[in-house]
Amino acid sequence: MAIKLAWRSLWRNRRRTLITVVSIGLGLAFAVFFICFAEGVYHQLIEDTVRMQAGHVTVENKDYQAAPAVDLFVADAQRLRARIGTLKEVQKTKLVVLGQGVARSGTGTVGVSVMGVEPSVEVGMSVLPRHMVSGRYIEDSDEALVVIGAKLAEHLHLSEGKKLVLTTNDATGALTEALYRVAGVFRTGVDEIDGYLLQMPINPARRLYALPEGSATQLGAVLWDSGDQSRVLRRISTMLEGTPDKAYPWQEIIPEVASYIRVDKSSNLIFQGILLFLILFTIFNTILMSVLERSREFSVLLALGTPPGLLRRQVMVESFFIGLMGCIFGLALGGGAAYALQVYGFDITKLYGEGLSISGAFVSPIVHAWITPGTLFWLGVIVIGATLVVSLVPMRRATRVNIVDELR
Amino acid sequence: MEEIVKISGLTKEYGQGEVAVHALRGVDLAIRPGDFTVMAGPSGSGKTTLLNLIGGLDRPTAGDVSIEGRSLSKLSMSALSRLRRDRIGFIFQSYNLIPVLTAMENAEYVLMLQGVSTVERRDKVRRILKEVGLEGMENRFPREMSGGQQQRVAIARAVVSEPALVLADEPTANVDSKTASGLLDLMSRLNQDKGATFLFSTHDQAVMKRARTLLLMQDGQIAYAGAPEDELCEENGE
Numbered sequence: 001m002a003i004k005l006a007w008r009s010l011w012r013n014r015r016r017t018l019i020t021v022v023s024i025g026l027g028l029a030f031a032v033f034f035i036c037f038a039e040g041v042y043h044q045l046i047e048d049t050v051r052m053q054a055g056h057v058t059v060e061n062k063d064y065q066a067a068p069a070v071d072l073f074v075a076d077a078q079r080l081r082a083r084i085g086t087l088k089e090v091q092k093t094k095l096v097v098l099g100q101g102v103a104r105s106g107t108g109t110v111g112v113s114v115m116g117v118e119p120s121v122e123v124g125m126s127v128l129p130r131h132m133v134s135g136r137y138i139e140d141s142d143e144a145l146v147v148i149g150a151k152l153a154e155h156l157h158l159s160e161g162k163k164l165v166l167t168t169n170d171a172t173g174a175l176t177e178a179l180y181r182v183a184g185v186f187r188t189g190v191d192e193i194d195g196y197l198l199q200m201p202i203n204p205a206r207r208l209y210a211l212p213e214g215s216a217t218q219l220g221a222v223l224w225d226s227g228d229q230s231r232v233l234r235r236i237s238t239m240l241e242g243t244p245d246k247a248y249p250w251q252e253i254i255p256e257v258a259s260y261i262r263v264d265k266s267s268n269l270i271f272q273g274i275l276l277f278l279i280l281f282t283i284f285n286t287i288l289m290s291v292l293e294r295s296r297e298f299s300v301l302l303a304l305g306t307p308p309g310l311l312r313r314q315v316m317v318e319s320f321f322i323g324l325m326g327c328i329f330g331l332a333l334g335g336g337a338a339y340a341l342q343v344y345g346f347d348i349t350k351l352y353g354e355g356l357s358i359s360g361a362f363v364s365p366i367v368h369a370w371i372t373p374g375t376l377f378w379l380g381v382i383v384i385g386a387t388l389v390v391s392l393v394p395m396r397r398a399t400r401v402n403i404v405d406e407l408r
Numbered sequence: 409m410e411e412i413v414k415i416s417g418l419t420k421e422y423g424q425g426e427v428a429v430h431a432l433r434g435v436d437l438a439i440r441p442g443d444f445t446v447m448a449g450p451s452g453s454g455k456t457t458l459l460n461l462i463g464g465l466d467r468p469t470a471g472d473v474s475i476e477g478r479s480l481s482k483l484s485m486s487a488l489s490r491l492r493r494d495r496i497g498f499i500f501q502s503y504n505l506i507p508v509l510t511a512m513e514n515a516e517y518v519l520m521l522q523g524v525s526t527v528e529r530r531d532k533v534r535r536i537l538k539e540v541g542l543e544g545m546e547n548r549f550p551r552e553m554s555g556g557q558q559q560r561v562a563i564a565r566a567v568v569s570e571p572a573l574v575l576a577d578e579p580t581a582n583v584d585s586k587t588a589s590g591l592l593d594l595m596s597r598l599n600q601d602k603g604a605t606f607l608f609s610t611h612d613q614a615v616m617k618r619a620r621t622l623l624l625m626q627d628g629q630i631a632y633a634g635a636p637e638d639e640l641c642e643e644n645g646e
Contacts, residue, residue: 001520008508299506304565305493305521307486357450369487404466408456 002310006317009290019323020286020367023324024383025333027279031272032334032379033369038268040370041363042261044228048360049257050250050321054096055220056237058253059084062246070099070209070217071142071171074245078214083239084221086162089228094121095216097205101168103148103198105156112152112198115168116205116216125222127362128199131263134158135184143203145183149194153185160184166198170210188362218253257361279326279383280390287319287394298398299406308399315395316388321386327380335376341369410477412546412572412605413439413462418471420457420628431457433628439573439607443598446636447609448616448645449625455609456577458625462607463496463575466489476572493521497566497604499576503558505550505565511537511557512546515564522569525580540594550591556587563594567604576608580615613645 011015051057061072061081074080081093098114102109110363119138123129128147129137138147146166149156158164162182170176180200187194200208206215223232229249236247291298299312345366415437422429432454439445448453455498460466461473464480475495480488492498497518505514512533519529537546540560550558559579565572576595580588592615596602608615616622616636624632 001517004513005506005508012508092604297506300500301506302489303463303492304518305489305491305496307489308520341574404460405505407465 002314003317007321009314010296010318010321016286020282020322021325021329023282024279024323025214025329027275027282028132028327028330028379028383029334029337030101031275032331032376033337033341035268035272035375035379036334036369036371037367038264039111039372039375040342040368042264043226043370044364045257045261045361046250046368048127048364049254050220051219051222052066052128052362054218054253055092055094055222056226056250057221057223057233058248058250059219059221059236059240059245060217060248062215062244063274065252068098068217070097070169070211071173073097073171073211073215073217074219075212076214076243077213077219080239080245081219084219085193087221087232087235089223089225089232090221090293092121092123092125094118094220094222095202096218096220097202097209097211097215098217099168099205099209101166101198101208101332102183103152103156104165104167105158105162107157108155110152110155111196112148113196114168114205114208115197115199115209116202117199118202121233128188131186131188132184135182135185135201137186138183138201140201142183143204144178144180145199146180146200146294147184147186147197148182149196150185150187151191151195152198153182155195158182158185164201164296166208168208169212170208172210174210176208176210178204180204189360193362207306224327254361257382276382276386279387283319283322283326283349283387284393287315287391288397291315291394291398292400295401296406299401299403302399302401303403303407311398312395315398316391317395319387319391320384327383330383331376331387338371339371342371343368411438411474412443412476413437413607414474414477415458415462416472418458418461418473418609419469420454420461420466421469424467430628432461432468432471435628437623437630437631437633439605441572441605442599442603443605443607444618444620445607445617445618445623446621447607447623447625448611448641449631453625454628455625457628459575459577459607459609463498463572464492493518494569495572497569497571497574499559499562499566499574501578501581502549503555503562503582505558505561507550510547510549511542511553511561511564514550514561515568518569532568533564536568537561539598540564541590546570554587555583556590559583559587560594563591563598567598567602570602570604572605574604574606576606578610578612579608580610580612583643585614588607588612588614611645613641616641616645 059074064072077095084090085093096119099114101112101114103112120140133150138145160182163179165177165179168176231248233247240247301311345368347365348367349365418432418435420432451457478630515537516529537543540563542560568606580591595606599606605635619636622636623630
């Protein structure tokens with residue numbers, strides 16, 4: 001009977017109920033859409049960054065993090081790579097040699113970040129090869145070819161085919177120099193990348209830094225699903241026991257990006273909290289008004305011998321129904337919009353212009369939302385749960401009537 | 409037979425000190441099973457207050473009300489609620505049907521509270537709705553019925569659970585005289601055929617004349633208790 005009374009009572013004032021349901025739905029749709037949009041940005045940022053750098057899980061020498069230096073390399077990188085590659089969660093492994101140097105052309109000098117990579121791996125993995133603006137990306141067989149960023153090229157007045165000299169200290173500490181030609185120029189729009197990054201094939205990088213064959217400063221594992229990161233990290237750490245190497249999650253390798261995501265999520269939480277408060281206030285207002293309008297009816301029910309608990313249950317069920325209808329509407333609308341954005345993406349250069357970066361990390365111009373059943377489920381649970389909490393006051397009010405006065 | 413209702417020294421005051429209103433002043437009353445008792449009197453004489461106290465809807469300032477030997481003052485709020493559910497039927501002046509429930513659902517409401525099975529409930533309600541002349545209107549909502557029809561549903565709701573006592577606060581006040589007469593016939597028939605005990609309050613002379621026992625209330629006391637003489641009814645009714 002409580003359910004029947006609750007459902008029918010909602011439709012006594014059809015307009016008010018519909019307005020409330022639509023308000024809840026729009027608020028929730030807004031929340032769902034922007035959460036999924038934000039998750040999409042984070043997901044894309046993480047994927048682009050880890051694939052351009054050293055994977056979701058990175059193996060380095062234990063002392064490398066404290067003081068990065070080329071002589072702190074992963075010694076048995078090839079064998080370790082083979083073992084890591086057998087894990088089903090791992091999509092690809094990559095070896096990277098990271099170092100510093102000074103690039104010099106006929107017109108100037110610039111300090112650069114040198115990244116020795118496996119071009120055949122990078123082509124299917126990193127965003128960089130897709131952002132060449134002139135020339136071509138490097139290939140595994142290239143010996144003295146490099147790709148540089150557009151700002152670096154501009155600074156040194158370099159273009160495809162031009163020469164540059166790279167000067168650095170190798171793993172033994174000796175000063176070394178080598179001559180390279182520019183195979184191509186890339187533009188990501190991120191100043192930190194375009195102005196300072198120089199990539200070359202990994203073998204020439206090893207020779208430049210006097211590293212043994214097969215070694216690398218970083219061994220990266222790129223995963224099919226970033227959700228498997230913890231499990232993979234544990235397994236790789238087990239493999240590394242007794243070695244001078246250690247496995248790190250990407251959050252420790254690229255802390256600026258992790259920190260940005262953390263801070264952004266916190267500020268989003270505040271925004272979502274405000275939205276939730278507005279949704280709940282709407283529900284509270286509607287239910288309380290509905291209860292106050294029915295004081296006489298509740299008095300009659302109490303006079304007939306209705307247990308107060310049954311009346312309170314009726315009010316709670318009314319709140320539940322309103323919350324549920326609003327939820328279904330909001331999740332369908334917001335989820336539908338987020339799904340469309342997940343499938344088709346949105347070109348954020350229309351809003352922010354070219355070259356958007358976050359904490360020095362590249363952000364793809366086409367952003368896709370990231371919608372998961374878990375997101376929708378938990379948002380629905382939160383709204384309905386909070387609805388039930390918010391209905392406590394109207395519930396109590398329903399039974400705190402003076403029967404005699406109301407029936408007078 | 410023992411009284412269904414026994415009242416001794418019943419007093420009800422509202423407010424305190426100089427602004428205190430003495431709604432009832434030491435009322436004594438006994439109502440036997442099968443009584444058809446009508447309370448009359450001017451507004452403010454204490455009729456509704458007395459009904460509310462007998463129905464356990466309010467607590468007296470002093471004195472005691474017993475229903476079937478159970479003192480209401482010794483009962484908790486939840487026990488009073490159960491007593492009202494099981495032993496007392498209410499008929500209100502403004503019908504007070506639940507607008508979102510049909511005639512059937514309104515009438516069966518108390519039976520539902522008592523935990524009577526759906527089949528038995530529906531069967532009892534169909535019979536009582538037929539008795540009150542509403543056969544075929546089970547699925548109508550209050551907004552689809554006249555005042556008289558709504559009051560018949562209210563009467564059905566009050567008597568379907570065969571309570572010990574039916575309290576009616578001016579049940580014919582909001583209907584025309586012809587309908588009122590019909591309602592009185594109905595309640596009188598229920599009293600005679602089923603032995604339902606009725607206690608009314610009214611301003612209506614016609615109702616007063618149909619009483620088996622007439623109580624005249626004046627300033628919170630029972631000024632007269634006895635047979636409904638025509639003169640008395642005309643003096644105190646409308």
